Amino acid sequence: MNISHHPSDPLLADFAANTLDEANAFVVAAHLAMCPQCRQAVSQFECLGGALLDELPGSGIDPVRRAHALASIDTEPAMVPPRVASRVTPLRAQPRSSSTVDDVLALYGTGPWRWTGPGVYWRPVDLPVENGTRAFMLRAAPGTALLNHRHSGTELTLVLKGAFSHELGHFAAGDVEEADSEIAHSPVVDKESECICLVAMQGDIRLQGWLGRLMQPFVRF
Amino acid sequence: MQVVTRLEPQGLAYIPFRRSVGASLTSGPCVGARRGTGKNDDEPLKPDIDHSALVQRIVECRDKEAFAQLFDHFAPRIKAMLMRTGTAAEVAEDLAQDAMLTLWRKADFFDPSRASVAAWVFTIARNLRIDVARRERRARLHAVLENIEPEAQQQPDQIVSLAEREQKVRLAMQQLPAEQAEVVKLSFVEGKAHGDIATCLGIPLGTVKSRLRLAMGRLRQILEEVA
Numbered sequence: 001m002n003i004s005h006h007p008s009d010p011l012l013a014d015f016a017a018n019t020l021d022e023a024n025a026f027v028v029a030a031h032l033a034m035c036p037q038c039r040q041a042v043s044q045f046e047c048l049g050g051a052l053l054d055e056l057p058g059s060g061i062d063p064v065r066r067a068h069a070l071a072s073i074d075t076e077p078a079m080v081p082p083r084v085a086s087r088v089t090p091l092r093a094q095p096r097s098s099s100t101v102d103d104v105l106a107l108y109g110t111g112p113w114r115w116t117g118p119g120v121y122w123r124p125v126d127l128p129v130e131n132g133t134r135a136f137m138l139r140a141a142p143g144t145a146l147l148n149h150r151h152s153g154t155e156l157t158l159v160l161k162g163a164f165s166h167e168l169g170h171f172a173a174g175d176v177e178e179a180d181s182e183i184a185h186s187p188v189v190d191k192e193s194e195c196i197c198l199v200a201m202q203g204d205i206r207l208q209g210w211l212g213r214l215m216q217p218f219v220r221f
Numbered sequence: 222m223q224v225v226t227r228l229e230p231q232g233l234a235y236i237p238f239r240r241s242v243g244a245s246l247t248s249g250p251c252v253g254a255r256r257g258t259g260k261n262d263d264e265p266l267k268p269d270i271d272h273s274a275l276v277q278r279i280v281e282c283r284d285k286e287a288f289a290q291l292f293d294h295f296a297p298r299i300k301a302m303l304m305r306t307g308t309a310a311e312v313a314e315d316l317a318q319d320a321m322l323t324l325w326r327k328a329d330f331f332d333p334s335r336a337s338v339a340a341w342v343f344t345i346a347r348n349l350r351i352d353v354a355r356r357e358r359r360a361r362l363h364a365v366l367e368n369i370e371p372e373a374q375q376q377p378d379q380i381v382s383l384a385e386r387e388q389k390v391r392l393a394m395q396q397l398p399a400e401q402a403e404v405v406k407l408s409f410v411e412g413k414a415h416g417d418i419a420t421c422l423g424i425p426l427g428t429v430k431s432r433l434r435l436a437m438g439r440l441r442q443i444l445e446e447v448a
Binding site: 008009010012013014016017018019020021022025026029032033036039041043044045046047048049050051052053054055056057058059060061062065066069070072073076077079098099100103104107127128131 | 285288289292293295296297298299300301302304310313314317318321322325326327329330335336337338339340341342343344346347348350351355358359361362363365366368369370371383386387390391393394405406408409410412413414415416430433434437438440441444
């Protein structure tokens with residue numbers, strides 16, 4: 001997969017620090033499943049988290065509870081990972097069962113596809129709204145031109161299938177677009193195939209132009 | 222500002238691991254000089270190699286003494302981190318114990334070629350930082366990603382270079398301007414989202430984002446420098 005638009009460093013850092021709302025965490029995770037380069041970045045940020053943890057002055061553990069904790073491991077069985085070849089050498093051969101983006105997507109249920117405009121369908125992803133941010137999938141027919149719009153909050157879009165273009169570039173499978181309320185864009189789906197995106201959107205969509213303002217009352221994402 | 226005030230260690234009798242990193246950090250960019258030399262037996266062990274060896278002892282023979290050492294190093298820190306998130310001391314202590322129990326149970330899952338022990342413990346602890354209702358789903362999200370096969374075949378000296386990576390990260394943190402380091406700590410240690418950081422420091426959201434962007438950019442630049 002040839003990914004040319006990646007999540008920004010702060011977004012990946014937030015994922016590593018676990019401070020993202022669930023919708024954004026979901027979209028970032030789906031991108032990570034497709035992008036070794038960003039997985040590497042996240043592991044660097046986790047390393048940073050580890051170093052910061054390591055440098056914290058500890059807060060004392062009650063000795064009685066410490067003793068209790070150490071005693072309790074007697075009854076704690078070890079979990080053995082599936083299909084790990086050797087437990088002896090520190091460097092294991094790596095025949096892990098490998099996850100894909102579909103495994104990430106399968107973590108949440110989705111509603112049915114619903115018509116939302118000519119050639120455009122959406123379906124909600126069943127996850128809790130945090131910080132006003134929801135997740136949904138968007139499916140648009142080949143060649144569809146979406147109305148010029150901006151957002152009242154942030155929008156994170158991951159292309160799962162197909163591609164679209166707008167003022168800021170061409171986005172194909174695996175690519176991520178981060179937009180905020182400053183950005184207005186009018187995406188056009190490539191002619192070759194339909195485009196399916198996973199979106200985390202804060203707030204709502206503001207359509208631009210006279211046609212957009214006319215249609216605004218009908219937009220229900 | 223109260224958020225960056227260090228919490229009282231509450232009279233703990235904790236003896237930290239001997240850390241050889243400190244010296245090499247102050248002596249400047251010497252990290253890269255050792256690259257490619259593989260194991261350096263004459264060199265003092267880096268702390269994370271010690272930790273890694275302790276985890277390995279748990280894997281190999283369920284070594285309780287090794288666990289006790291890891292417990293004494295990390296449990297007080299996890300507790301401190303969770304308390305900074307606003308968790309009550311008692312609860313933080315319980316969660317720290319849970320985290321360490323997870324380490325004991327999942328020692329076999331730890332892969333020293335992919336992460337340092339500190340980074341691994343951080344990933345366990347960060348998942349405890351969000352409320353119980355969301356914790357399990359979020360943990361699943363991270364678990365799926367852990368299950369992705371690494372791209373390239375891991376090199377035998379990857380462990381050494383991971384220790385180097387941790388040193389470089391510490392170095393990068395030390396070199397960051399204070400206001401960037403502060404934002405990074407609020408995010409990673411206290412688990413604050415950008416909006417909360419902005420409120421807490423009384424600065425615009427855009428400033429939080431730009432400080433994080435600069436800090437993370439610097440960090441990655443240092444990590445990707447070919448030494």
